[in-house]
Amino acid sequence: MTYLTRTLLTLAAGLCLSLPASAAEHVIRMLNIGSDGATMVFEPAFVHAQAGDSVRFEPTNSGHYVRSLTTPDGVTPWNSAEDQPFTVTLQQPGLYFYICPPHLMMGMIGLIQVGEAVNKQAASDRMLAQKGRMYSNSQRIDELLGKVR
Numbered sequence: 001m002t003y004l005t006r007t008l009l010t011l012a013a014g015l016c017l018s019l020p021a022s023a024a025e026h027v028i029r030m031l032n033i034g035s036d037g038a039t040m041v042f043e044p045a046f047v048h049a050q051a052g053d054s055v056r057f058e059p060t061n062s063g064h065y066v067r068s069l070t071t072p073d074g075v076t077p078w079n080s081a082e083d084q085p086f087t088v089t090l091q092q093p094g095l096y097f098y099i100c101p102p103h104l105m106m107g108m109i110g111l112i113q114v115g116e117a118v119n120k121q122a123a124s125d126r127m128l129a130q131k132g133r134m135y136s137n138s139q140r141i142d143e144l145l146g147k148v149r
Contacts, residue, residue, distance in 0.1 A: 023052040023089075028110065030057060030064035030100060038137075040103040042066075042110035045140065046147045049114050054089045063102060066110075070097040070126040072119050090114045095123035095148065104130065107137025111144040120148060 026047045034041040047055060057066045057080060066086055067079040072094030080086030090096065093115035100108040109130070117123070124145055131138045 023054065024049065026053060026055045026112075028055060028057050029060045030066065030108075032061040032063075040100070040106040040108040040137075042098075042100070042108065045110045046144055047110075047112045048147075048149070049090055049112055051091055051093055051115055052089070053114070054087055055112060056085060056087045058085050059083050064100050064108075065102075066098050067101055068096055068098045069130070070095060070119070070123045072096070072114075093117075094119040097123050097127050097144075099130070104133055105135045107134050107140045109140055109144065111147070113148055117148050 026049055028047065029043045031041050031043055033039055034043050042057075049055065059065070059082075062083050065080045065082040065084070068077045071077055072092040075092050075094075075096075078086070078088055090112065094113075095117050096112040096114065098110050098112070109127075111123075111127075127141045127145060131141055134141075
């Protein structure tokens with residue numbers, strides 16, 4: 001291998017290593033009726049993301065907003081305005097459990113896992129405590145917890 005070839009390969013490798021990784025944007029729609037016919041849903045209800053990714057909540061139907069009930073330690077809880085798109089950037093690993101407050105009683109809940117579920121016990125406890133406030137679809141809590149890796 002010639003000096004020029006080695007130099008070009010070294011430069012190319014350095015360039016590849018220095019390029020920033022792109023963060024993903026996940027879109028969660030707030031719906032009165034989901035694609036499977038379920039009522040009052042976030043779609044998708046479970047998102048597996050990486051640190052640095054963002055989630056954009058879109059109020060496809062009116063009367064919805066999103067509030068976090070559980071976040072990893074050090075993360076400021078969030079609460080969007082009604083009928084307004086809302087974006088959150090997820091920097092900390094862990095579970096982010098959120099609800100649509102006006103529709104919690106109908107089971108309008110969701111869960112985001114960022115990297116490792118470092119706060120799994122705290123999130124599970126908080127989620128299970130909401131079952132008593134849900135008049136329908138409380139099984140969604142168990143379904144979401146079943147998706148945590």
